[in-house]
Amino acid sequence: MRIGLLVAAGLLAGLGQAPWGLWPLALLGYAAGLRLLAESKRPFLAGWSFGTAHFALVLHWITEPFLVDAAATGWLMAPALLAVSLGMGLFWAIAAALGHRMGGAMAIALGLCAAELTRSYIFTGFPWALPGHILIDTAALPSASVFGAHGLGLFVLLGAAFVASAKVRPVLIGSVFWAVPFATAAILSPPPTSTSDAPVIRLVQPNAPQHQKWDPAFMPIFFQRGLEATVAPSTLDAPSVVIWPETALPELIRYSADVRPMIARAAGGVPVVIGAQRFDPEGNPRNALVVLEGPEGDIALVQDKHRLVPFGEYLPLPWLSEALGLGPLAAQLAGRYAAGDGPRTFDLPGIGSVLPMICYEAIFPQDLRRVDRPRAILHLTNDAWFGTFAGPQQHLALAKLRAAEAGLPLLRAANTGVSAVLDARGQILASLELGKDGHVDAPLPAALTVTPYARTGDWSAVVALVLAFLALLAWRAKAVAPRSVPL
Secondary structure, X not given: OHHHHHHHHHHHHHOOOOOOOOHHHHHHHHHHHHHHHHHOOOHHHHHXXXXXXXXXXXXXXXXXXXXXOHHHHHHHHHHHHHHHHHXXXXXXXXXXXXXXXXXXXXXXXXXXXXXHHHHHHHHHOOOOOOHHHHHOOOOOHHHHHHHHHHHHHHHHHHHHHHHOOOOHHHHHHHHHHHHHHXXXXXXXXXXXXXXXXXXXXXXXXXXXXXXXXXXXXXXXXXXXXHHHHHHOOOOOOOOOEEEOOOOOOOOOHHHOOOHHHHHHHHOOOOOEEEEEEEEOOOOOEEEEEEEEEOOOOEEEEEEEOOOOOEOOOEOOOHHHHHHHOOOOOOOOOOOOOOXXXXXXXXXXXXXXXXXXXXXXXXXXXXXHHHOXXXXXXXXXXXXXXXXXXXXXXXXHHHHHHHHHHHOOOEEEEEOOOOEEEEOOOOOEEEEEOOOOOEEEEEEOOOOOOOOHHHHHOOHHHHHHHHHHHHHHHHHHHHHXXXXXXXX
């Protein structure tokens, strides 16, 4: 019975994530889960049940790549989801067990915060479906410029720990914790508006479903869609830059001499940023972006993706996968994909310094602190691998968070959507929905000054977490200290 309640609480907590966005239910789910964990006699198993249910719901989209070639890989859907859910849930199990030894829902909440910080960095990190992410599609999003995702997670979980007691005074205190991100966002300045001479950006969305994307019968159709979107008249000023999505170039870079002039002519000679693939001199395949300039589409820059997708572009356990006869699911080229050097900014004519993020790279906020502050973020992605529901929407939500954290506009070209122009507070100014082909035109939004989070990164959350642990230990020590008895 109690395991069933923990599973229900984990599912409620998961419903706060995109695309559902039921954050009030998620807050109650966290509170209920923490109370059940604090009362459990087997906290490790309880925490594992709570976490596994949460991640099974939120990350169910990881089954979608196995359906691209269902005959060959469809049988892996259930094992893959189970393995990922159990693996992610293990972090919550350890946190619950350790927090339970310290005593109470508050210690478990702090343990969960520490577990999510660890999960975001260990083994290259996977900062997806964090507790703080339930606030992305709320009015609290601008406060990410101060707190970051882990800071927001602290407010979510500490508030839930107080509410878990179901007593009036702690519930009020917990409500205050939950209100802080909203209050902080309300007092922050709005993003500056674009100037009248801001360059117009065009995002191209060809809408190529993954199972047809590399089919010779359909490739010319998708390429033609891209050309038509590129050459289409604009209701604004003529675009200064055209951005195509990840792996949109229909040929390997070294064989693209015929198609690059076609793209350049459609763009009217303005620079084009386009996702492409290539083999490096050692024969390793690479996922890259290319900047085309001039009337013939000359290659001005090639930049390789530096964060590869585990199990998608490389195999963390190659010996096991080879034994099963499997290869990376998202790899179209033969061989083992190699990572490029990064992150790196480059100067894009008409805009200035930009930081490119190819697909998966957009989930890592720390990369923005490893480079000089750019003028904007470019996000090229192909979310067709992950269906048309939760996966693409959660990826878009993380792009919103990156913009809000850094106080920078973000330009997102997605193969099947959602392509969008985001302002420096993470709000969508113009977009093209999932499953549509076409283009998005918008003036380049203005950037904010350097945000507190851009200066400190997750160190502020680490310091806050350590201080909260010390305060809890001091309170515990005071509570159990023997009182002197007067003679």
